[in-house]
């Protein structure tokens with residue numbers, strides 16, 4: 001990552017002013033800090049205890065000095081407060097013409113739904129040079145949507161909407177982090193913001209969500225990645241957070257309550273849309289997140305076809 | 312030559328004679344029972360010290376493990392789940408098992424009555440009871456550890472904490488109980504300061520350590536009940552499935568954050584104010600100088616304690632609270648920064664025209680000034696509304712509060728521990744080892760946490776068990792720093808243990824302190840601290856005009872006042 005020593009490269013309309021404020025406070029802090037250290041070092045050396053050294057002398061308090069070290073810092077912090085406050089208002093209020101995308105955070109992935117109805121997972125596509133407002137909510141616990149390059153962050157809450165806005169200034173791919181602790185997959189709840197020029201974005205949007213021509217298993221393979229199943233289910237037989245898909249179809253699965261069930265299409269469907277209905281033995285502590293109710297019938301069939309192929 | 316600075320040899324010889332019969336507070340009774348059921352504030356202080364030290368050791372080891380996992384990108388030796396449990400335990404044990412109770416429980420208990428010229432705290436039995444509540448709290452935390460799977464972080468944010476494993480209930484219970492220990496201790500100290508001061512010990516003659524413990528106690532008494540209520544509600548919600556904080560049941564997760572920070576921000580001052588008190592004592596004694604702006608320091612502690620209740624919302628700028636409340640919280644946050652700044656300036660000014668000795672405790676005091684300044688200015692940074700949006704929940708915040716908690720409180724505690732060690736144990740430690748350890752800790756701490764500031768402002772979120780490749784180098788520096796710091800701390804543990812058995816015997820006043828524990832008690836205090844109630848005729852830092860006397864022998868002792876020249880000699 002490039003950028004200054006302290007901050008990554010900014011890429012939104014507000015980032016440069018936020019950076020200026022950061023650097024202002026930072027330099028003021030460095031000057032104050034150096035002042036403190038120099039004063040300590042000087043006094044420590046000058047008045048070190050040594051044989052034959054002078055006796056400690058009483059010091060009369062000096063009103064001017066005292067007033068100045070109360071008033072100067074107060075003025076400084078008030079300047080900083082005022083600056084931070086004005087910027088904060090700008091950050092909080094999205095321009096009226098903003099392009100809106102709905103964001104849904106769930107353990108541990110991000111879904112983005114565009115006004116056309118197209119949905120992407122862990123990839124947010126937006127145009128540059130146009131304000132974008134994200135309306136966000138969570139399917140389960142708290143999450144937080146953070147794009148360092150845009151200097152924006154906002155908590156995402158269950159059963160409540162929160163919003164954040166930015167206007168990207170260049171075409172690139174930017175990292176998204178979840179910054180509110182949300183359990184085991186918190187560190188992998190990553191996504192990217194992909195910015196397009198206005199024309200490219202229209203083109204992307206027109207093609208997004210169109211998957212009629214893709215054969216089911218192939219679509220399933222794409223969904224396996226996009227929907228983040230890959231984070232918990234492997235295809236090579238190793239067990240990570242969830243059971244492997246290798247050899248799953250047709251086998252007899254032992255459930256948490258001791259009963260058994262043969263893995264068929266119905267069981268798979270239920271496992272995806274209502275994972276808590278039947279929990280596989282050994283996984284009761286961290287069951288599968290219940291965030292997949294939004295999948296379409298075709299997508300479900302595709303996933304099932306895909307799992308069926310993993311023998 | 313006697314090491315006592317303001318009492319005649321005759322007075323000391325008489326004390327020794329009077330006391331040859333029953334020994335000091337350690338030797339007068341030796342059975343385990345006499346320790347476990349002692350109502351002597353000094354012994355209770357030591358019980359706290361041992362328990363808190365064990366908690367610190369455990370929580371420190373958790374932190375070292377967390378840092379070790381972050382040495383190499385990707386999962387190395389900890390699964391995501393165990394990583395989350397470890398950082399949660401690090402936070403919970405550090406906060407509730409160590410940093411909140413440590414200084415008031417240990418040094419507060421040991422010193423407060425002596426500083427006031429009293430025999431004990433106002434309610435000695437309540438004091439013992441507080442200790443056992445605290446111990447029970449710590450044990451329950453450990454039980455929760457064994458039961459396993461607490462991975463909520465020390466903040467217990469809902470609704471996550473409403474869903475994770477059942478051990479969170481134990482922890483809530485533990486925190487609830489430990490909270491009561493804190494409340495009782497607070498009440499006890501407040502009453503003690505009001506009612507138990509020796510004749511002549513006016514409010515403006517109180518050592519600043521007392522002022523800081525007094526302010527802390529106010530916060531403990533007023534804020535901790537809110538924590539109790541919050542964890543109780545959490546508990547009830549889990550148990551009875553009533554919706555308070557969990558939106559799935561109709562509750563409100565933001566409400567939890569308000570409750571939590573309504574306690575936990577003032578709790579930050581419970582953690583740091585006693586440290587301020589220690590630093591005042593150290594700088595005065597090792598500069599042989601009156602504290603510059605005594606009243607400013609004393610009252611700013613009280614001001615901080617009060618204002619501290621009005622800023623909790625600065626933890627919630629991105630939580631979804633209203634813009635206007637964020638603005639107000641940010642403004643008040645700055646106002647509370649000012650008194651802390653004033654203290655730092657006053658401490659530095661105290662060194663002016665002093666006679667400064669660089670013994671281990673003073674090295675810690677100087678480290679404190681440097682580290683706490685970094686903690687303070689980074690605090691101003693995260694208080695800036697627009698900038699905090701970027702920094703919130705990143706390593707910048709982690710770096711900031713470790714500079715305050717570790718660079719502030721822990722460093723102050725280490726300074727205090729070394730300063731009062733001879734008074735508590737009657738023995739000296741190895742000074743060279745002490746200085747080396749102080750240096751290692753200073754270097755390690757900066758390496759660990761400065762890199763975290765940079766990591767955070769570059770975008771590294773906190774509570775991640777893995778990170779993107781671009782953060783590798785800084786994470787590795789931070790982990791190496793944690794080893795250097797760990798080495799320093801283990802060195803301290805080592806030479807202090809050696810000192811317990813082999814240390815040189817200490818005199819009653821090895822540093823030339825002017826507060827009552829140095830001038831009016833033996834190398835180790837007696838079971839009841841003083842043979843006669845001290846009669847106080849001067850302030851705590853009047854090294855040049857020592858005038859504390861025993862009521863009876865006022866004249867004799869005043870005659871024995873040592874002249875300045877004697878004061879100016881380095882006696883150790």
Ligand SMILES: [Cu+2]
Nearest residue numbers: 178180182186
């Ligand atoms: Cu998260």
Ligand SMILES: [Cu+2]
Nearest residue numbers: 576622623626
């Ligand atoms: Cu706070």
